[in-house]
Amino acid sequence: MRAAGRPPPPLRLRLTDGPLAPQLAGVRQEVERWARANGLAEPLVEDVVLAAHEALANVADHAYPDGAGVATLDAQHLDGVIETTVRDEGAWRPPAADPGWRGRGLVIIRGLADEVDVHHDGTGTVVRMRWKQG
Amino acid sequence: MTHPNRPFAVAVRSELGSGPVRGAADLSGELDLASIGQLRDTLSALRREGYRHVVLDLSGLDFLDAAGLGALVRADRLFRDGGATLVLTGLRPAQRRLLEITGLDRTLLVE
Numbered sequence: 001m002r003a004a005g006r007p008p009p010p011l012r013l014r015l016t017d018g019p020l021a022p023q024l025a026g027v028r029q030e031v032e033r034w035a036r037a038n039g040l041a042e043p044l045v046e047d048v049v050l051a052a053h054e055a056l057a058n059v060a061d062h063a064y065p066d067g068a069g070v071a072t073l074d075a076q077h078l079d080g081v082i083e084t085t086v087r088d089e090g091a092w093r094p095p096a097a098d099p100g101w102r103g104r105g106l107v108i109i110r111g112l113a114d115e116v117d118v119h120h121d122g123t124g125t126v127v128r129m130r131w132k133q134g
Numbered sequence: 135m136t137h138p139n140r141p142f143a144v145a146v147r148s149e150l151g152s153g154p155v156r157g158a159a160d161l162s163g164e165l166d167l168a169s170i171g172q173l174r175d176t177l178s179a180l181r182r183e184g185y186r187h188v189v190l191d192l193s194g195l196d197f198l199d200a201a202g203l204g205a206l207v208r209a210d211r212l213f214r215d216g217g218a219t220l221v222l223t224g225l226r227p228a229q230r231r232l233l234e235i236t237g238l239d240r241t242l243l244v245e
Contacts, residue, residue, distance in 0.1 A: 021168045025139045028164075028197065046228055054200055057167050061201075104236050105200040111235030 008038050010076035019068045020060035028053055031075060031084075038077045044131060047112040048075070048082060054105040055086035055127040061105075063090025063125065080133040089124040140196055142169035144176045148185075156187045162194035167201035177209040177220070186218045189245075193224030203238060210242055221245055 011034040015023055031052050035045040052073055059071045075084040110116050113129040120126070140163040148157045157180060165173060180188055190206075192198070206222070213220040221243045225233070233239040 021166075024166060024168065025164060029139060043228070050197075050199065053166070057199060057201060060167065104203060107236055108200050108232065111231075 008077060010074060012075075013073045015056075015071045015073075019066070020056060020064075020071055021067060024053055024056055024060065027056060027073065031073070034075055035082075038082070040077075040082065040133075044082075044133070048084060048129075048131065051109045051112045051129050052084050052086065054109050055084075055129070058105050058127070059086065059088040059090065059125075063088040082131040082133065084129050086127045087124060139164055142166075142172060144173055146176065146180065155185060157185045158189040158191060160191045160194055162196075164197035165195055165202035165205070166197060166199045170201050170205040173202075173205050174209065178212065181212055181216060181218065187221070188213070188218070189221045189223055191224040192222055192229060193226070195226075195229070198229055198232065200236075203232065203236060206242060207238065219243060 011030065013027060013030060015027070017023065028049050031049045032045060035048050040048065052075070056071055056073065059069070060067050063069060063071075070089050072087045073084065074087075075082070077083075106118070109127065109129060114132050115130040117128045118125070119128075142161070142163040142165050145160045145162070146157060147159065159176065159180070161173070163169075177188070206220075210220050223245050225244060230239070230244075233242065233244065
């Protein structure tokens with residue numbers, strides 16, 4: 001449902017402003033607006049928003065010791081494929097006392113998206129989520 | 135999802151005349167990692183007051199994430215450990231799907 005000839009611009013959000021958790025409601029609104037502007041069907045809008053949120057919630061919950069640090073979210077819609085990518089520059093730490101959300105957050109992401117890659121190394125973690133439309 | 139974001143709120147309704155035994159609480163707004171403390175505090179208070187059976191109505195909830203599900207699971211355990219029950223009602227199809235994805239449909243009581 002894209003306007004012919006002109007791909008809608010990708011979305012890039014860079015969160016640098018202190019603790020991440022309280023910023024996520026605003027991020028969800030931005031992703032929702034972007035998804036709607038790209039003509040995504042309603043159930044897919046909700047899935048893309050929730051999956052992006054869970055990836056960022058993982059960053060807020062464990063990548064940085066105090067829940068504050070850099071996180072970026074990229075979303076693009078190209079040739080019928082929606083791809084969102086969440087990156088942090090923190091450490092992939094196994095949870096000390098796992099409250100269950102982190103494991104569950106990834107389960108939710110994998111359940112919502114068609115394809116998910118998680119990559120972590122010394123510089124941070126990248127979670128890439130893809131949906132094929134139609 | 136509606137916009138703008140509505141903040142999370144939990145409103146407790148106790149059934150008059152039944153004493154602090156059966157109660158209900160309506161959740162509204164967005165339940166996420168930033169707002170789960172409010173739900174935890176309310177449900178802990180209901181347990182301390184002696185409620186034996188509490189129905190949580192999720193129909194006003196605009197957003198529910200893994201952290202919110204985690205808070206519901208912990209509340210469910212708290213109630214069960216005290217021989218009480220916590221029941222979820224008013225779930226939208228998307229929320230039911232979340233329970234299925236996470237396998238929590240086999241743990242939590244949903245009506």
